[in-house]
Amino acid sequence: MKKTRRTQKQVADFHRIILPVDGSDSSSRAIKKALSLAKDTGVDVTAMHVVEFPYLAAVDSVATYPDLIDILKKQGNDFLDEVKNQGSKLGVTVKTKLVEGIPDDQIIKEARKDDLIVMGCKGRTAVSRILVGSVCEKVVHHSKSPVMVIR
Numbered sequence: 001m002k003k004t005r006r007t008q009k010q011v012a013d014f015h016r017i018i019l020p021v022d023g024s025d026s027s028s029r030a031i032k033k034a035l036s037l038a039k040d041t042g043v044d045v046t047a048m049h050v051v052e053f054p055y056l057a058a059v060d061s062v063a064t065y066p067d068l069i070d071i072l073k074k075q076g077n078d079f080l081d082e083v084k085n086q087g088s089k090l091g092v093t094v095k096t097k098l099v100e101g102i103p104d105d106q107i108i109k110e111a112r113k114d115d116l117i118v119m120g121c122k123g124r125t126a127v128s129r130i131l132v133g134s135v136c137e138k139v140v141h142h143s144k145s146p147v148m149v150i151r
Contacts, residue, residue, distance in 0.1 A: 012041035014116040014146065019047045020107050020135075021079045026120025030150040031083055034118040035092050044093040047083040048110060049076035050103040073098065104138035111145040118148045 019034045021027045031047075038045045051072045080096035087094035099106050111117050121136035140147050 012043050012116075014041075014043065015114045016043055016112075016116075017045045018107065018111045018115050018117045018145070019045050019083065020103065020117070020119045020139075021047055021049050021083055022103075022120075023075070023079050024120060024122050026122050026150060027079075028120070030118050030120040031086060033148070033150050035083075035087055035090050035094075037116075037118065038087070038092045039090050044095065045083075045087060046095045046097060046110065047080050047087075048097040048099065048107070049079050050106045051076050051098065051100045052103055053100070103135045104142070107135070107139050108143050111143055113144050115145045116148060117143060117145050118150065121149045121151055 017034050017038050019030065021031060034045055037043075051069075053069070053072070076098050077096075080098060084094045084096055097110070099110075107117065107119070117139060119136060119139065121134065136149055140149065
């Protein structure tokens with residue numbers, strides 16, 4: 001009996017990996033996992049960074065903090081460039097996306113049902129979790145896409 005070989009694209013139940021990055025240690029671990037998974041399955045990765053303006057900027061006009069905005073965007077682009085470089089070394093196609101807004105909302109908005117979200121989950125104190133929740137928790141609870149959480 002001759003075995004038929006499935007192509008890599010047929011192995012995955014998803015068509016794209018959404019990879020939110022923020023420069024944290026857990027984000028770095030998620031990058032490694034997402035790129036490895038993308039290489040094994042042959043799917044593309046969309047690495048995204050969400051620039052969330054500090055609450056102080058929301059109270060005042062964001063226009064009064066142009067240097068801060070530029071710094072946050074540059075930092076986000078640096079994170080995305082690093083993912084693209086790592087993907088290139090593995091032969092994985094990485095598209096990058098820098099957006100502004102609330103991180104969990106933007107991640108959920110980007111992902112489609114046939115995508116897989118791979119994200120790190122930073123540890124927070126109990127008080128912080130109660131007051132604001134975590135991006136990871138919100139994405140897990142509200143996304144229609146499957147979510148792989150890397151601790």
